[in-house]
Amino acid sequence: MAKVTLGNTGITAQKNAFGALPIQRISGEAAVKFLRKAYQGGIQFFDTARAYTDSEEKLGEAFEGIREKIYIATKTGSTDVEGFWRDLHTSLKNLRTGYVDLYQFHNPDTCPKPGDGSGLYEAMLEAREKGMVRHIGITNHRLHVANEAVESGLYETLQFPFSYLATEKDIELVKKCADAGMGFIAMKALSGGLITNSAAAYAFLAQYDNVLPIWGIQRESELDEFLSYIDAPPAMTEELSAIIAHDREELLGDFCRGCGYCMPCPAGIEINNCARMSLLIRRSPSAAHLTPQAQEKMKKIENCLHCGRCKSKCPYGLDTPALLEKNYRDYCEILKGKPY
Numbered sequence: 001m002a003k004v005t006l007g008n009t010g011i012t013a014q015k016n017a018f019g020a021l022p023i024q025r026i027s028g029e030a031a032v033k034f035l036r037k038a039y040q041g042g043i044q045f046f047d048t049a050r051a052y053t054d055s056e057e058k059l060g061e062a063f064e065g066i067r068e069k070i071y072i073a074t075k076t077g078s079t080d081v082e083g084f085w086r087d088l089h090t091s092l093k094n095l096r097t098g099y100v101d102l103y104q105f106h107n108p109d110t111c112p113k114p115g116d117g118s119g120l121y122e123a124m125l126e127a128r129e130k131g132m133v134r135h136i137g138i139t140n141h142r143l144h145v146a147n148e149a150v151e152s153g154l155y156e157t158l159q160f161p162f163s164y165l166a167t168e169k170d171i172e173l174v175k176k177c178a179d180a181g182m183g184f185i186a187m188k189a190l191s192g193g194l195i196t197n198s199a200a201a202y203a204f205l206a207q208y209d210n211v212l213p214i215w216g217i218q219r220e221s222e223l224d225e226f227l228s229y230i231d232a233p234p235a236m237t238e239e240l241s242a243i244i245a246h247d248r249e250e251l252l253g254d255f256c257r258g259c260g261y262c263m264p265c266p267a268g269i270e271i272n273n274c275a276r277m278s279l280l281i282r283r284s285p286s287a288a289h290l291t292p293q294a295q296e297k298m299k300k301i302e303n304c305l306h307c308g309r310c311k312s313k314c315p316y317g318l319d320t321p322a323l324l325e326k327n328y329r330d331y332c333e334i335l336k337g338k339p340y
């Protein structure tokens with residue numbers, strides 16, 4: 001049974017946290033049942049966001065009466081003080097609680113700081129003084145903003161993508177957080193669905209004591225798998241190392257993580273799936289990606305305006321329009337019968 005303490009926050013939880021983004025896609029009743037099963041199975045830390053539509057409400061319903069037994073983290077993507085308070089009040093109401101354990105700025109373009117003119121960090125401090133927020137965190141997909149947050153000394157936790165596809169710079173960031181007494185919450189530990197071996201994903205993260213992975217869980221079978229890791233955490237074996245080495249070779253470099261930060265696209269292209277279609281077809285059940293509806297979505301790539309908006313917003317520095325074209329070429333060849 002492995003536990004993680006998030007930096008100096010005093011929050012210690014099972015090294016298996018629940019990412020509540022996917023529960024938006026299931027009914028309220030199913031989500032509540034699912035969340036309670038997760039709790040009963042030992043998961044203690046639940047991460048949601050104001051932006052995840054009804055995810056907070058589902059958590060609120062599931063955990064009414066046992067609030068003190070779990071940790072809840074949520075996020076605001078607001079860029080102004082008025083929106084900050086509006087989000088916080090809405091989150092508390094939805095979550096049916098008077099406080100959140102961790103309140104995070106949700107992937108801001110720049111790291112909020114006192115005196116930067118936005119008033120956001122000051123609002124965060126005020127929320128903490130009022131007891132509405134116990135700890136202050138930040139989430140990000142951009143390495144430079146994440147590094148700035150760590151160096152600022154203003155944040156108690158950082159949430160950042162971290163999986164066995166991590167680069168040396170990502171690993172350095174994890175170490176920097178440990179040195180700074182900051183908690184590190186790993187998002188996208190399955191890299192948006194491209195990593196399909198959860199035991200390998202877990203075993204990689206188990207090597208970092210200060211990392212708390214949040215798994216975006218939607219299916220009961222996935223939940224059962226992660227709950228089984230509470231009693232029997234997978235350790236690194238030669239077999240898992242070989243899987244990781246193989247995936248790193250296949251996936252490292254310029255691949256789309258499916259985060260969607262480059263959207264919306266004025267030509268209506270579903271970039272977060274279309275720009276990684278070649279990988280999705282080969283690494284997950286392919287039928288769903290070859291339906292007439294999926295083909296229609298891919299065809300929209302022909303209408304790309306080459307406006308460059310997506311490219312300028314991609315936190316991984318990808319040449320998104322070129323990646324879309326490459327994936328579309330491959331897709332058309334597959335439709336014509338190319339083996340994959």
Ligand code: SF4
Binds near residue numbers: 305306
């Ligand atoms: S470059 Fe193409 S894909 Fe990117 S935002 Fe513009 S129209 Fe959409």
Ligand code: SF4
Binds near residue numbers: 316
């Ligand atoms: S192109 Fe970049 S921003 Fe867009 S979904 Fe892929 S990784 Fe995310």
